[in-house]
Amino acid sequence: MNHPPTTATLLALLATLACNVDRKQDDVPATDPPTPHVALLTSGPVSDAGWHAGAYEGLQLIGDSLGFEVSHQQTRTPAEFDEAFISYAEDGYGLIFGHGFEYQDAASRAGEQYPDVTFVVSGGSRPSANVVPLLFHLNEASYLAGMAAGAVTAAGIVGMVGGVEIPTAKGTFVAFEAGVKAVRADAAVLETFTGDWYDPSAAKEAAAAQLRQGADVLIHNLDAASFGFFQAVREAREGGSEAWAFGMNRDQNDVAPDVIVGSAVINIPAMFLRTATAWRDGTLGGVAEYAGLRVGAVEFVPNPAQEGVIPPEALARIDEARQAIIAGELEVPRIEYLEPEDDDPPSP
Amino acid sequence: MNRTLTPVLTATAALAATLAVAAALLALGGHSPGAVFAALLRGAFGTWDRFFSFTLVRATPLLLTGLAVALAFKARVWNIGAEGQLHAGALAGVAVAILLPVHSPLLVLPATLAAAAAAGALWAAVPAAMKTRMGVGEVITTLLMNFVAVFLAQFLVQGPLQEPRGVFNQTDEIPLAARLPALLPDTRLHLGFLLGIVIAVALWLYLTRTPGGFRLRAVGASPRAAEVSGRFRAGPVVWLAFLTSGAIAGLAGWIQVAGVTHRMYEGLSPGWGYTAIAVALLARLNPLAVVVTAIVFGALSAGGGAMQREAGVPEVWVRGIEALVILAVLTVDRSWQVLAGGGSRD
Structure with missing residues (x-):
């Protein structure tokens, strides 16, 4: 091999950086954070001035109003959904929003794996003890x-x-x-x-x-x-x-x-705040959350x-x-997509 | 040995150069470069589980499509169609998995894998025929076949293959028998990764140790010269490269469904078939080196997720940094070739 000296220099640089990084890592506080951690996953950019932006505003609102630590990740494919849910759960996040029906499968899987973490799925279809579909009416x-x-x-x-x-x-x-x-x-x-x-x-x-x-x-x-x-x-x-x-x-x-x-x-931020508050008070879980006119969500x-x-x-x-x-006297037509609870074992 | 190692070093050096540029940009954007890179490394390599469940899982489709592209390019077949072949393979695998009335994994797994490979090969056969029969350039045809496959997938998951409830644009979950078993217990790493390694080794042996591999490389080096030598015709070699490449890309699609997502939906691939070109070129089309470069890209992508989660870097920045890496790789690669006095082209 006859590589120019730049190779060695670059490798040394990388090694130095890696070492620095390792030392930094030790400074990061360990698990059991004193403040609750809330995370949000979106499958599109939060700069869309619409669906995703509303969720991001909601996350910020939760941080500002309740003093929770918040974090956001934009995910592209369902393989990344699993990964992001797992990472957040492992890192001590107690409440994780998946903003779209597409997160349902991954949330159900993660919900089985992390019973102490609550997963909220906007437009989700399968509630369980710790997986909560948020149904925007x-x-x-x-x-x-x-x-x-x-x-x-x-x-x-x-x-x-x-x-x-x-x-x-x-x-x-x-x-x-x-x-x-x-x-x-x-x-x-x-x-x-x-x-x-x-x-x-x-x-x-x-x-x-x-x-x-x-x-x-x-x-x-x-x-x-x-x-x-x-x-x-x-x-x-x-x-x-x-x-x-x-x-x-x-x-x-x-x-x-x-x-x-x-x-x-659709007032996504208000509904997110409401959901996070219910989670803090221990009243969230088991059933889908209605987010319609009655609660000021639309x-x-x-x-x-x-x-x-x-x-x-x-x-x-x-x-x-x-x-x-x-008042519940007028029922507006809708498309029903809520499923009965899963009997199938969720995929690993 | 040299040829295997060089691309590895190329990748490492490029990564370092990119880190420097990216650090400057991140600092300008108000992010602490140290924290961001720490997140990247933690996300990709922080624990064994992250490495196996995140990095290697993300590397698997890139490994397979990277091998598909490397083989084709080696034969001077510019297959830009791995993305479409991947979709074709995924669709065929899902269709067989859902429609086959058999529930033994010993039958279902080989049947679905064969269907996926066949569909990928079939998807590549169209541009292959157009190239060998009519001389139509495969860069255009393979690229256009990608759109056909993506739209076909869109149509099928809204129509014939849609979940029975007919609510969401996705297929039903595939039966348990069709799912790839985990490679390591308690990780998300599935058998597909091992399959990718096996294919990489097989391709390498084929290319370097067999007469067929020699012919393929000869055609790749110069199709005219290969023809003029009178020993063999280039046509069959081109066909072989096309079909094998398509089959491997087809496997990539189905393996992603069988190992990770367990259903087919619109937007299965975030462009693996295109990233595969960078993966293959970075490996200088060497199948063994593709394993390494695919893992590098897998790590980069897994680390990108952690950069968002832990350091608050927006997704567009993450993708920008990924693109920087590719640019840096090409630059470093080229400068080495020049410094080494031209270097070899393979």
Whole structure:
């Protein structure tokens, strides 16, 4: 071998670094931390101004309000889900959020392995003693948005543009449609799933296609792709047609105040804080947690910049329905995806 | 011996150079480089369990796809399609595992592995035929076949192979008989890693110790010269390289499902088939060295997770540092070649 001296230098550098690192490691406090540790896993970037960002805000809120230590990891594949759950559990984290139904399998496996750790799965489907699905009933807010849409549409045609066709997304559309028809029974409803939460051009195309088919009020269930969706509605308005849009997931009224009538909002941070508080008080576990209107986890928020677009009498009806949902007198349609408890032994 | 060791040293030196650049960037971004690197090393090598359950588990798909790419490239077959062949293999394995009415692991495991290898080979056969029959460049065709496979997987997990409840876009869990047993007790390391090592050794023996391996290397060195020598035709060698490469990549997909995820869903691979190109090139296409480079990449990726968890470094930074490593490797590799007076090309 005839390598230049740089090799040796680099190796020495690496060795030095490794040694330093080893010494550092000893300074890290051992297990049994005095403050509770809470972790969050997301499968997308927390800069999406939507689903993942809400979870990250929730995590920060838990840190600020309850004084817990918090940590976050973005994971790409289910193989990494297991790894992250195990790592956090091993490192003494007592409460771990997996933000999406996709974490259910890994959470169930980790739950068996670490009975003292509580795993919360947003949109999860299999509760157990220490695995808690967090069921966001965004369909309730979406139903109210549907009632508003039914009152606003002149053509009697409304459209819905979704990302990936998963039960939670589908559920918001089923409810939206029911809300529209509660106000205007003869309304026609169009539905498109682009297959992508993050592709604004696909969303724009799908929205434009629905507008061409005569729809004049559209709602979406997208992530970062919603910018394209709103652009399509904006262009329709600029072209002289009286088209309106609804926001979803986040309060998007300020994202496109010129075209949005209102938003079906999911308050993820508040729900995360509520969940962490219940965990601290020892009341979390065994069953899925309801996160809907009744606990302030979702809400329909009319856009203050477009006051008057929804007629006052419609607003009154919406408020009635809202009270009825909270009182448990009105059940909003949804897609059921909760499973009975597992009999199968979880995979190793 | 030299040829095996050189890539190992290349990897190490590149890592060191990258650490220096990354440390500067991390410091600029307000992170303590020492804490970040400590997290990286702890995540990848901190305990035996982390090494076996995290690093080696992450290295397994890279090992197999890396071997697939190395073999193809050795024969001058530019197979950019490991990603698609991986998906084809995973789909075939899952389909056989779910549909086969047999419940003995002794039958199910070989049947699913064979199905995955066959599907991967079949996926590679299309570009192979287009190259040998029509002279269509395989860089384009293998790449395009990736998209076909990924979309086919998307369609199948929403349709024919979807879980019976029809709720989520994923298949049912595969039966216990189809799952790869653990290689070490109480770790997540599965038999697939051992299988990868066996294939690496077999490929190395084939390439260096057999006439077939010699022909493959000859075609790789210069297909024209190989043809002109009149000893053999390049066509069959190209076919063999394509099919074997595809089969190994197909195994990678199914082994990931059978050993780790236990079901198929959209987005099974975060781009292993593409990372495999870096894994293979870094190993200078030497199958034994691929084992090492795959573990290096596996460690980097496992350590990346710990960098997020323990040091609060965002995922984009982690991926940026991974990319830096690849760049550094190529730079160091090239400068060694130049310093060594041109160096060999293999």
